[in-house]
Amino acid sequence: MTKFALGTHPFLLGFEQLERLVERTAKSGNDGYPPYNIEQTSDHSYRITLAVAGFAENDLAITVEDNSLVIRGRQTDEDDGRIFLHRGIAARQFQRSFVLADGVDVGEAVIENGLLHVDLSRAVPERIVHTINIRKG
Template identity: 80%
Template sequence: MSKLTLGAHPYLLGFEQLERLVERTAKSGNDGYPPYNIEQTSDHSYRITLAVAGFGEDELSITVEDSSLVIRGRQSEDDADRVYLHRGIARRQFQRSFVLADGVDVGEAFLQNGLLHVDLSRKVPESVVQTIQIRKGDKA
């Protein structure tokens, strides 16, 4: 018995990209750091919040790459003169990726109390009804 994939289903025309998107998301390699929340702030907007304690604004970057929101953090190594008796606060670089649906735009981002907030909004598509004319002929 052969496996029926999403892109090969006869009623789902043009969804091959969705299958590739699911595969890409599964391979994203996010390891759980830093922890984050995703909340719906209205019917058409969202907020992603990452716990980035210890990171400054200049040590964080937010980009949109190939329909993905990518948030990176890299702290400078200026601790050479410090002697830690215990080091429980992580100071490691990270990359966290979120796949964005078509029509989702990244708005503003702000850092507050060790939390990085990134606002997203989704454009509501207009409802379109298209009438297709049927013509006579034997074009195959």
């Protein structure tokens, strides 16, 4: 059985990077923490919501790197002399990545009630029809 490569199909011209994109997404290293939702808020906008209870605004960083939205969290483990009989809430760092399509812009980010909301919008491309002249050779 031969492996089907998306970029080699004769009807998919110019999609050579699609296979690399799928591989990059699969290897992004997201381990399931923190849990998140992705919702469509309109025909051209989305919202990513991450459960970041215990993280302060200063513990979080949001960047766009090479068409990827990267959200990082790092808590400082402040041991101010407290003695824990059970410690089930660990100060844990995370990195969650989302691959963005061309034309998707990251809007505002809001943290409320332990949830981080990141709004995304997709620009609607203008429909353009080009007529190609045929010249006689």
